[in-house]
Amino acid sequence: MLEVNNLSISFIQYEKGLKQKTIQVISDLNIKISKGEILAIVGSSGSGKSLLAHAILGILPKNALMSGTILYDGRELTTKRQKKLRGNEIAFIPQSVNFLDPLMKVGSQVRSSVSAGEKKEKQRKIFDRYSLDSRTDSLFPFQLSGGMARRVLVASAVVGGAKLIVADEPTPGLHPEVVNETLGHLRELANQGCAILLITHDIGTALNVADSIAVFYSGITIEISPVSDFSGKGESLRHPYTKALWNALPQNDFNPIDGFQPSHIEQHSGCPFNSRCTFKSSECVSKLPLIRDVRFGKVRCYHAT
Amino acid sequence: MINTSFFKLILMKILRVLSLLMALCFISFFLVSHSPIDPVQAYVGADMTRVGAEQRDQIAKHWGLDKPPVERFLLWGKSILKGDMGTSMIYRSPVSEVIKQRFLASLALMGIAWILSGILGFIMGIIAAMMNGSWIDKIIKWYSLTLASTPTFWLGLLLLMVLSVKFGWFPIGMGVPAGVLAEEVTLANRINHIILPALTLSITGVANIALHTRQKLIDVLESDYILYARAKGESGFKLLLRHGLRNIALPAVTLQFASLSELFGGSVLAEQVFSYPGLGQATVQAGLRGDLPLLLGIVLFSALFVFSGNLIADIIYKLVDPRLKEGKSI
CATH class of the missing domain: 1.10.3720.10 (MetI-like)
Structure with missing residues (x-):
């Protein structure tokens, strides 16, 4: 359905005077999602996850440079196709109610995603499906509760007949019940044949609902694994960072490792995780490993088996 | 929906404008009564040499300028409350008209x-x-x-x-x-x-x-x-x-x-x-x-x-x- 190959995104910044500096935020990213599958992209804040969503939708800021290819339905997703498909076949679920126009009633905002047919009727039907009564139509975004806002945003994505849904951090700081409800909606959509890219920093959320998980570190995918590999002491996981992440969770060992994720400003050669890794060798410092297949998953590490 | 808070707002605004106007009256009156301009001289203008001291006193009296400032302010304030803004000295017609x-x-x-x-x-x-x-x-x-x-x-x-x-x-x-x-x-x-x-x-x-x-x-x-x-x-x-x-x-x-x-x-x-x-x-x-x-x-x-x-x-x-x-x- 969606295939992202060697995607890199960088920004040009002006330092003192007119000296230019390129900051690479996403390097060499590869992911693939099929129909009916939920792929979760997990990474800590600042690892460049949101930009991936913006790149797929073609709403990157003007000063961003993008390289690599994005294939949708087997064909390249050009700017022209993005313009045509976004809002209907490719839909976006944003982080919060702040992404709705504060001065516009939610009913008519959702109707704007309907491209053809009886707009009002379609919007009403979708709202019914997510148990939003007719009073909701004429509410303003600030009047929605957290749960209602979630359902409105999901409804807005579904109403255009989406086949690919990009959900950027769709459950931030929400009540567990609301989180489960929203994830339930995503699962249901996937079961109906949607491909879903779920971007989150919360690995718990991802494990709940996703089929496979891509782990992001400093703008690089270091591992893509089926969700079943996240079990036990993480023996089936491939990358040392993924193992460390898994074992740092409260329900597992609750054992964090030292150090921080390097920021994009420090240009790293080699593996970005090397300074925190126990398997570090000389080649980890000199050259970034290529992504390779290991046991039904992918990993970017010289030492993974 | 216009509710009670709206009327409360209007009421507060009215109170505020009243206090503002009162403060303005005091300050303006104080400033003008201390201004170095002699209204009679300004009124008579170049003909000042031909107007005797007695005549000037009469003009001042006609305008009520012989009374102390506080009394003048009270007189003015009283008539303002009745809706009479007084008479303009230079245009010689009611202030409201001007x-x-x-x-x-x-x-x-x-x-x-x-x-x-x-x-x-x-x-x-x-x-x-x-x-x-x-x-x-x-x-x-x-x-x-x-x-x-x-x-x-x-x-x-x-x-x-x-x-x-x-x-x-x-x-x-x-x-x-x-x-x-x-x-x-x-x-x-x-x-x-x-x-x-x-x-x-x-x-x-x-x-x-x-x-x-x-x-x-x-x-x-x-x-x-x-x-x-x-x-x-x-x-x-x-x-x-x-x-x-x-x-x-x-x-x-x-x-x-x-x-x-x-x-x-x-x-x-x-x-x-x-x-x-x-x-x-x-x-x-x-x-x-x-x-x-x-x-x-x-x-x-x-x-x-x-x-x-x-x-x-x-x-x-x-x-x-x-x-x-x-x-x-x-």
């Missing part, structure tokens, strides 16, 4: 400038924000910043020198042609005389609105909801209309009403430069010639005028912005 007549002339002038600068400024702000960073944006920004720091009277003089004196397109000043009977003054005459002062006021008024609208629209265009709207496939002019204008219209309207004070201040200067017989010019005359009743009347009236502008802005916000209108009901 203000009414002068204000109508000013109203035409300020109205034209208000509407022109509002609409032009709004459009310029939108264009600049849409083309943020382009040469069009730079020109509009340069124009606005230059004009925002240009004194109104200087611009008025410049327009007079170029358009009236050099090219002779417009009359040099005044509200109607000189030497023409009042009955014979045509509407065309009046329009011809109002163009330059109105232009002066509009040109400077545009800057503020344009810069504010530009910044507000730039903020809106960078907002999350515009990003989301684009992700939903909206784009171009439709996106601007649906989400941009909706979110900048209210601040623009508010700013426009709140700018009445600047407009009033500007009109004082412009009317002085063009000898336009409006309220601004009357203010200057009343101040220079010590016409206390007229000056106080104008002070009170203009305070009310500016206050109403701000009040209207507040009320529009309360009635139109759903976040304020319905915020209480949730």
